[in-house]
Amino acid sequence: xxxxxxxxxxxxxxxxxxxxxxxGAATAYGADPNTQACAVDLGLPGVLPVLNEQAVLMxxxxxxxxxxxxxxxxxxxxxxYFYPDLPKGYQISQFELPIVSKGRIDIQLEDGxxxxxxxxRAHLEEDAGKSMHTGFGDQxxxxxxxxxxxxxxxxxxxxxxxAKEAVAYMKKIHALVRYLEICDGNMQEGSxxxxxxxxxxxxxxxxxxxxxxxxxxxxFRFVEQAINIEIERQxxxxxxxxxxxxxxxxxxxxxxxxxxxRSKEEANDYRYFPDPDLLPVQxxxxxxxxxxxxxxxxxxxxxxRFMTEFRLSNYDSGVLTAQKEMADYFEVCVAxxxxxxxxxxxxxxxxxxxxLNKENKDITESPVSAELLGGMIxxxxxxxxxxxxxxxxxxxxxxxxxxxxxxxxxxxxxxxxDTNAIExxxxxxxxxxxxxxxxxxxxxxxxxxxxxxYFVGQAMKQSKGTANxxxxxxxxxxxxxx
Amino acid sequence: MYQSTLAQLSTALESGxxxxxxxxxxxxxxxxxxxxxLNCFITxxxxxxxxxxxxxxxxxxxxxxxxxxxxxxAQKDIFCTNGxxxxxxxxxxxxxxxxxxxxxxxxxxxxxxIILGKTNMDEFAMGSSNETSFYGPVKNPxxxxxxxxxxxxxxASAVAARLCPAATGTDxxxxxxxxxxxxxxxxxxxxxxxxxxxxxIAFASSLDQAGPMTQTAEDAALMMNVIAGFDQRDSxxxxxxxxxxxxxxxxxxxxxxxxxxxxxxxxxxxSDIAKLIEDGIKELEKLGATCREIELPNTALSIPAYYxxxxxxxxxxxxxxxxxxxxxxxxxxxxxxxLYLRSRGEGFGKEVKRRIMIGTYVLSAGYYEAYYLKAQRVxxxxxxxxxxxxxxxxxxxxxxxxxxxxxxNEKINDPISMYFSDIYxxxxxxxxxxxxxxxxxxxxxxxxxxxxxxxxxxxxxxxNIAHQYQKMTDWHQQVPREFQ
Numbered sequence: 001x002x003x004x005x006x007x008x009x010x011x012x013x014x015x016x017x018x019x020x021x022x023x024g025a026a027t028a029y030g031a032d033p034n035t036q037a038c039a040v041d042l043g044l045p046g047v048l049p050v051l052n053e054q055a056v057l058m059x060x061x062x063x064x065x066x067x068x069x070x071x072x073x074x075x076x077x078x079x080x081y082f083y084p085d086l087p088k089g090y091q092i093s094q095f096e097l098p099i100v101s102k103g104r105i106d107i108q109l110e111d112g113x114x115x116x117x118x119x120x121r122a123h124l125e126e127d128a129g130k131s132m133h134t135g136f137g138d139q140x141x142x143x144x145x146x147x148x149x150x151x152x153x154x155x156x157x158x159x160x161x162x163a164k165e166a167v168a169y170m171k172k173i174h175a176l177v178r179y180l181e182i183c184d185g186n187m188q189e190g191s192x193x194x195x196x197x198x199x200x201x202x203x204x205x206x207x208x209x210x211x212x213x214x215x216x217x218x219x220f221r222f223v224e225q226a227i228n229i230e231i232e233r234q235x236x237x238x239x240x241x242x243x244x245x246x247x248x249x250x251x252x253x254x255x256x257x258x259x260x261x262r263s264k265e266e267a268n269d270y271r272y273f274p275d276p277d278l279l280p281v282q283x284x285x286x287x288x289x290x291x292x293x294x295x296x297x298x299x300x301x302x303x304x305r306f307m308t309e310f311r312l313s314n315y316d317s318g319v320l321t322a323q324k325e326m327a328d329y330f331e332v333c334v335a336x337x338x339x340x341x342x343x344x345x346x347x348x349x350x351x352x353x354x355x356l357n358k359e360n361k362d363i364t365e366s367p368v369s370a371e372l373l374g375g376m377i378x379x380x381x382x383x384x385x386x387x388x389x390x391x392x393x394x395x396x397x398x399x400x401x402x403x404x405x406x407x408x409x410x411x412x413x414x415x416x417x418d419t420n421a422i423e424x425x426x427x428x429x430x431x432x433x434x435x436x437x438x439x440x441x442x443x444x445x446x447x448x449x450x451x452x453x454y455f456v457g458q459a460m461k462q463s464k465g466t467a468n469x470x471x472x473x474x475x476x477x478x479x480x481x482x
Numbered sequence: 483m484y485q486s487t488l489a490q491l492s493t494a495l496e497s498g499x500x501x502x503x504x505x506x507x508x509x510x511x512x513x514x515x516x517x518x519x520l521n522c523f524i525t526x527x528x529x530x531x532x533x534x535x536x537x538x539x540x541x542x543x544x545x546x547x548x549x550x551x552x553x554x555x556a557q558k559d560i561f562c563t564n565g566x567x568x569x570x571x572x573x574x575x576x577x578x579x580x581x582x583x584x585x586x587x588x589x590x591x592x593x594x595x596i597i598l599g600k601t602n603m604d605e606f607a608m609g610s611s612n613e614t615s616f617y618g619p620v621k622n623p624x625x626x627x628x629x630x631x632x633x634x635x636x637x638a639s640a641v642a643a644r645l646c647p648a649a650t651g652t653d654x655x656x657x658x659x660x661x662x663x664x665x666x667x668x669x670x671x672x673x674x675x676x677x678x679x680x681x682x683i684a685f686a687s688s689l690d691q692a693g694p695m696t697q698t699a700e701d702a703a704l705m706m707n708v709i710a711g712f713d714q715r716d717s718x719x720x721x722x723x724x725x726x727x728x729x730x731x732x733x734x735x736x737x738x739x740x741x742x743x744x745x746x747x748x749x750x751x752x753s754d755i756a757k758l759i760e761d762g763i764k765e766l767e768k769l770g771a772t773c774r775e776i777e778l779p780n781t782a783l784s785i786p787a788y789y790x791x792x793x794x795x796x797x798x799x800x801x802x803x804x805x806x807x808x809x810x811x812x813x814x815x816x817x818x819x820x821l822y823l824r825s826r827g828e829g830f831g832k833e834v835k836r837r838i839m840i841g842t843y844v845l846s847a848g849y850y851e852a853y854y855l856k857a858q859r860v861x862x863x864x865x866x867x868x869x870x871x872x873x874x875x876x877x878x879x880x881x882x883x884x885x886x887x888x889x890x891n892e893k894i895n896d897p898i899s900m901y902f903s904d905i906y907x908x909x910x911x912x913x914x915x916x917x918x919x920x921x922x923x924x925x926x927x928x929x930x931x932x933x934x935x936x937x938x939x940x941x942x943x944x945x946n947i948a949h950q951y952q953k954m955t956d957w958h959q960q961v962p963r964e965f966q
Contacts, residue, residue, distance in 0.1 A: 039582055043802040045575065046562045046584060046681040048716050078798050080845070082822055089801020142806070271845035273854060276688035276795055278717050
């Protein structure tokens with residue numbers, strides 16, 4: 001039977017505020033346990049939460065970026081459950097009236113088409129602390145540094161149909177929050193993580209199948225693997241006459257399997273109710289207008305601009321704008337390279353991208369700055385460097401040997417473009433290759449275009465790669481066809 | 483000297499008639515003498531109080547005194563006090579020494595007041611008799627077989643017996659006014675949000691409000707001048723401008739329009755109390771006030787609504803007492819669930835557990851709308867009803883309680899009857915209105931209070947009316963014989 005998969009994501013994005021959502025404690029990652037937890041974060045008797053305005057502004061920014069409605073009024077609620085790393089015995093979250101209501105995000109599929117994914121809502125909440133099960137004997141350690149870090153939980157409609165779409169969606173959210181500078185997007189540190197709801201149904205069936213929820217996945221790769229393995233598991237069960245149980249499952253990336261955490265029956269009744277310690281949040285239209293005006297250029301708009309302003313292909317524009325830092329790099333590179341956009345795009349998506357990937361580096365950690373790369377491209381454009389020489393220069397810059405001009409000078413990589421010198425070189429090659437000249441001149445034109453390669457090769461070899469290949473080629477054609 | 487009001491002590495200190503150190507020793511001595519029989523203090527703050535007093539004397543010498551600098555007062559044990567045990571009347575917090583001061587404490591410290599000690603209270607402020615305290619019941623100084631009321635019973639008893647000139651209390655459903663009435667002292671519950679809740683251990687966040695418990699309305703005004711005001715650490719505190727509460731005390735009450743809700747004078751009210759309140763109102767009429775009957779038809783719904791909303795909030799507020807970070811932890815928990823069940827099971831008393839269970843129930847899936855949301859709707863009705871009434875009147879007068887202080891053990895096993903003893907006080911909490919209870923006479927040698935309820939932020943007016951009343955009467959000056 002043909003099966004259709006239905007996927008919805010809940011993405012938790014850690015907002016990049018300096019202090020916590022309801023207290024003044026710092027939010028920096030990686031501090032010693034419990035050094036960034038104040039009386040409020042510890043849930044001491046008598047303390048009260050005070051809402052961090054920055055978190056609200058960031059949430060609104062996100063809402064506007066996904067064309068969502070920002071309700072005039074939103075409220076915080078308490079989600080009640082007991083766990084040792086949840087100091088108050090409830091999490092302050094939003095239930096009814098979230099800060100961001102319905103919106104949408106466009107994702108790019110592999111075939112180049114665009115698909116719209118609906119966003120049900122996005123709401124603010126506080127993160128819990130961390131339980132540490134190793135290093136304390138048979139006891140558990142609690143680190144409350146993370147308790148109270150602001151999270152924006154972004155809930156999608158069940159609009160995705162396979163793991164690749166889910167990954168594309170997650171990547172788009174990742175790009176958006178970084179463009180908006182509301183989240184550092186560091187997935188290893190858990191700044192962006194997601195819960196995935198997956199179900200399957202026969203291709204022609206309308207009703208949704210029973211879903212399972214895969215918890216706390218923090219890499220694009222794991223999203224894809226977890227979904228695929230879960231789809232397989234579900235189809236397997238149904239095809240063998242079984243039934244899917246609605247439950248929460250954990251993805252084990254080592255064993256590449258999902259395991260049951262708790263079933264629906266064991267699920268908590270969270271007893272949500274409006275938090276009486278916090279007033280409703282009132283958002284005035286002028287605040288929304290102000291934030292809208294201050295929004296940065298977003299990925300889709302930037303991509304369109306790259307296509308028109310730089311005449312780049314749909315594909316190149318998409319790659320270059322997927323990450324804000326990449327797009328910024330490109331624009332600086334072009335400016336330094338005297339407007340050489342296509343060449344810049346090729347170098348960035350080609351040589352640079354490959355080099356970064358090889359060393360597992362982000363564009364922000366690139367040893368070759370946009371200015372350096374742009375400077376080198378300028379030398380390609382003015383004919384100083386051939387493509388081949390440029391690769392040597394690039395390698396030099398990557399190893400910190402200075403800028404393009406310095407490397408050209410130190411390695412003597414200057415390209416020979418002087419017409420007389422080229423003529424002389426070509427004459428030498430012809431004089432030393434009489435047999436080949438004869439063969440050439442006795443061949444038909446289509447064969448000739450292949451044979452000419454030999455002469456070019458000789459010329460380049462003799463000039464140690466410094467001769468301008470195009471000029472050599474032109475000169476050879478002229479002389480051999482005489 | 484120990485029978486002096488805050489106003490009188492202020493003058494005595496200012497004139498050099500007595501020093502703060504002497505005054506503090508005097509009250510500490512009275513506390514030592516009488517606390518065993520009344521049980522109104524959980525902690526006496528001897529050492530620190532004397533240090534504070536000496537510092538206050540220096541400040542006064544240096545000319546840095548506020549009107550209340552150097553006066554020792556008692557703090558209800560619900561307020562976090564840095565370095566001093568803050569138990570909230572519970573075994574759960576018997577070992578808890580707060581690492582910070584509540585805003586109200588901070589303000590009183592800044593004004594130079596001395597913390598004499600922490601007063602006994604119903605566990606987590608849940609109770610109307612002070613019998614739910616882990617530290618045992620407080621006795622009513624007028625008759626030690628009777629309860630002092632609750633939950634601020636320790637504060638009321640201590641002020642009534644003049645073990646301290648004034649104290650703080652908190653009022654969620656009547657916890658300042660009812661014990662004030664039972665012990666013959668003046669107790670003001672300000673408008674919700676007038677006094678910061680930061681550092682006050684939460685019972686029901688949307689109802690809790692701290693206020694003064696004093697001998698006179700004038701003293702309550704002096705305390706309000708210290709404790710009232712916006713606090714950025716409490717999002718629900720009011721940014722409304724703060725009055726000088728003493729400024730209008732001597733304003734005339736001529737032309738004051740008093741409303742008497744028929745629902746507060748009907749069935750269930752002790753006839754002797756009804757008579758005393760009528761007499762009290764006559765005193766105000768002599769000063770030029772006029773009276774009329776008004777209707778607050780939803781009064782009967784206030785107790786059911788209150789006993790849904792308050793337990794709901796408390797069930798969540800008390801979740802943090804889990805044995806993990808502070809407070810009571812059971813011996814040798816075998817796993818996480820055991821740690822929770824036994825720490826909470828052993829650390830909380832019966833009434834607290836009862837309310838946590840009620841609250842958990844009314845918030846549960848499937849019951850939330852039928853109970854919690856309905857109770858919130860009732861709350862709106864009650865608020866609206868008061869606003870309608872205040873179109874035609876300035877203040878509401880009523881008895882504070884249906885009867886004088888009941889006997890110890892009389893109601894402790896009958897929670898419903900205990901809950902209904904709050905019938906005249908809970909509405910002001912549900913609506914967030916300010917209300918004061920002032921001594922209005924005695925029924926069988928037990929004091930009885932008259933309640934005045936005003937519109938939002940009219941504390942000055944309430945204190946003004948109460949002060950004018952106290953200028954005409956001497957009920958508030960009575961001290962139980964044993965403590966004279």
